[in-house]
Amino acid sequence: METSCVFCQIIRGEKPAEIVYRDETMTAFKDIHPHAPVHLLIVPRKHIRSLNDLTEEDQGIIAGMIFKARDLAREMGISKSGYKVLLNVERGGGQVIFHLHMHLIGGW
Ligand SMILES: [Zn+2]
Numbered sequence: 780m781e782t783s784c785v786f787c788q789i790i791r792g793e794k795p796a797e798i799v800y801r802d803e804t805m806t807a808f809k810d811i812h813p814h815a816p817v818h819l820l821i822v823p824r825k826h827i828r829s830l831n832d833l834t835e836e837d838q839g840i841i842a843g844m845i846f847k848a849r850d851l852a853r854e855m856g857i858s859k860s861g862y863k864v865l866l867n868v869e870r871g872g873g874q875v876i877f878h879l880h881m882h883l884i885g886g887w
C-alpha cells in the first residue's frame with residue numbers, strides 16, 4: 780500500500796469511486812473518464828507498479844483479474860456484443876496511474 784497512490788486510496792475507501800466489485804485480492808470500479816458505455820478498471824489490492832513489476836508470486840492475482848473481467852463483462856451485459864481487456868504498460872503504453880490495472884471496455 781502506498782499512501783500517495785490514488786488506486787490504493789480508492790481500495791482503502793479514502794477516495795470515492797463507483798465500486799462494482801471487491802474482494803480480498805482486487806477491486807473493480809468505473810473509470811471516471813469512460814471511453815465507452817462500459818469502462819471498468821480492475822485493480823489488484825497489492826500495489827504493483829506496472830506489468831513490468833509483476834513477479835511469479837503474482838500469477839494468481841493476474842489470472843484472477845482476467846477471470847473477473849470475463850465475469851464482469853457478463854454482468855454488464857457486454858459479453859456477447861464484445862469487449863476489450865487492456866493493460867497499458869508504462870508511459871509509452873498509455874499508463875497514467877502507476878498501480879497495475881486492467882481496463883474492461885465495451886458496450887458499443
Ligand atoms: Zn497503489
